[in-house]
Ligand SMILES: Nc1ncnc2c1ncn2[C@@H]1O[C@H](COP(=O)(O)OP(=O)(O)OP(=O)(O)O)[C@@H](O)[C@H]1O
């Protein structure tokens with residue numbers, strides 16, 4: 453049940469070429485996420501989505517403004533799923549799971565195994581990442597993030613490198629995991645259909661890193677892509693997006 | 703029907719692979735037999751043990767090196783292992799010195815561009831100095847000693863290791879470092895579990911690259927400044943005009959270098975970097 457507060461957040465990057473303009477990745481955004489909700493952040497490429505997650509996870513620092521991520525007043529525990537799996541290639545799947553955990557007790561191992569099992573990877577404990585397919589590696593990444601039992605789960609386009617069929621099956625895995633554990637999730641994607649299927653709320657960013665829209669979606673979880681209610685809502689929101697005409701980044 | 707076709711195609715593919723291997727062995731054996739035959743013919747024609755001893759004479763010496771010389775009490779059966787071990791230990795210690803010097807330099811060069819600018823030319827120059835220079839240098843400084851050859855080997859392998867490590871450090875996957883950070887891993891954990899495993903293959907590559915060079919320098923320093931070792935034996939027998947023994951020691955040296963390189967180093971590498979065999983593009 454994490455609480456995320458973003459206020460007057462801005463992030464500038466130094467000009468990519470000498471004498472050029474600074475890059476405005478994020479310009480003064482404010483929002484709040486409270487409770488076990490699944491929030492998607494959508495927007496065109498380069499509008500600062502990854503930058504926002506990096507700041508939230510502490511990998512990057514804001515230029516101005518502030519972010520706080522708390523769990524009952526204390527700093528929250530984070531899990532992160534990246535666009536690529538980011539597994540240590542020299543460690544087996546199980547050892548990768550253990551890398552992000554602080555104790556190596558038997559319970560801890562059993563717990564890691566439980567999450568691998570939830571994404572259907574029971575048989576892979578001893579295998580190395582190079583022996584797995586891209587989709588399997590991504591599943592390890594998802595299991596790893598869930599297994600630390602984070603208060604806030606950050607996901608940055610976790611399915612965009614995968615083919616449509618694998619992505620769909622992983623979306624089901626994700627919904628299943630989420631329905632069982634109900635964490636606060638910030639899920640970055642540029643796929644509106646995916647955002648509608650998964651989330652309770654969609655924050656739309658526009659180029660320059662400003663909030664363009666904030667949509668809530670009120671449908672029970674888990675949602676099937678084939679469910680007509682989901683399909684209708686997808687069509688409706690996609691229609692809204694077409695009317696928004698978010699300008700592309702230059 | 704299709705299955706049968708595939709099977710027979712596979713079988714013939716396997717057949718050619720085995721055939722290829724057999725032909726390769728045949729070529730290898732023919733090559734060596736031919737080499738020894740030409741050597742033998744030449745030695746018969748030259749008819750001089752001092753210039754080109756026959757393969758048989760050299761073989762007698764090899765036998766003596768391993769089993770001792772009944773006519774010479776100083777030359778017992780331990781001569782081979784004593785000298786061989788002396789050389790191997792020097793080379794191993796030399797590599798320890800080279801890795802100990804080259805790794806920190808490489809880290810500095812890979813992490814920090816000021817250090818890189820500062821160290822690049824000295825390291826490059828150190829890498830292009832001929833081995834003979836080091837051999838003479840340590841002889842002048844240390845005389846006949848144990849430290850001299852070890853240091854020479856360390857100095858010759860150091861630049862290779864430094865440059866490789868620098869490259870490895872520069873190439874550490876930033877994505878993995880960010881992943882570690884976002885899961886709250888400490889700097890120490892990141893160093894041990896991300897940086898070291900990424901750089902280790904590069905250290906190894908540096909050792910492999912400088913391996914034959916280090917052996918040569920080791921032998922060279924032994925020729926001038928040691929009282930034991932394969933290089934020392936070569937010089938001693940040369941001074942005694944015992945040409946068959948000189949060739950026997952050289953031959954043993956070459957064989958052991960090949961064995962060490964092909965079997966020991968490659969084995970260790972394969973074991974250490976087992977995960978790499980599954981690495982693939984993209
Ligand atoms: N480390 C950096 N140094 C300089 N500029 C950066 C850096 N990281 C991001 N940027 C710039 O900030 C802007 C936002 O980048 P960001 O990666 O957050 O976009 P994004 O919304 O995640 O895009 P995508 O959907 O393509 O992943 C881009 O213009 C990018 O060039």
Ligand SMILES: [Mg+2]
Pocket residue numbers: 501502503608
């Ligand atoms: Mg991004």
